[in-house]
Amino acid sequence: MDPLTLLLADSRFPSGSYAHSLGLEQAVSDGLRDVPAFIRARQRLVAEADARFAVEASRGNVFEEEWYMRTPSPALRDAARRTGSQLLRAASAIWAVPVKKTPRPLALGIVAGAAGISAEDTALLALYDDAATVASAALKLLPLDPAVTARWLADLAPELARSATRIAADDGPLPAPAAVAIELNAPIHLEQRERLFAS
Secondary structure, three states: OOHHHHHHHOOOOOOOHHHOOOOHHHHHHOOOOOHHHHHHHHHHHHHHHHHHHHHHHHOOOOOHHHHHHOOOOHHHHHHHHHHHHHHHHHHOOOOOOOOOOOOHHHHHHHHHHHHOOOHHHHHHHHHHHHHHHHHHHHHHHOOOOHHHHHHHHHHHHHHHHHHHHHHHHOOOOOOOOOOHHHHHHHHHHHOOOOOOOOO
């Protein structure tokens, strides 16, 4: 793996994702306790599609309108634009990337393209970023040992690698799976008076 991929995957890289739970906070508020199942559902319904968009963006194909079409929730669109612009702002100190309000998956692809990261590593980075963001949020929402959340990611690693290989080779139509519960819960979460995360 390219060292620049490791830099972008490092939680210390100031991309703004630390302020988001990607829907986990509202799910926990509604009673969810099986976070690994939530992560796997997000991988299937959200992260894999976002990884494909990131790969396309790394190749110079920024399908912004298509990404918005598969993300109908204004709350999720806004969160993705904010974290995307934060990622581009941080990355612009290293690479020649434009700083604009672009959804995070596309921003990640733009940065990966500027850094010369391979399509497979771009897909893996997008998948890992999603899973690690949720796992990190879980530590603040539930009484968990950090080693437990690290184990979740370790257990998921082979699956992430297989998915990244498949996504990088995919030249078919852009994916559009539906994460209905996450879309419906996003505006409910924004209305909560006491919350830790922006999404």
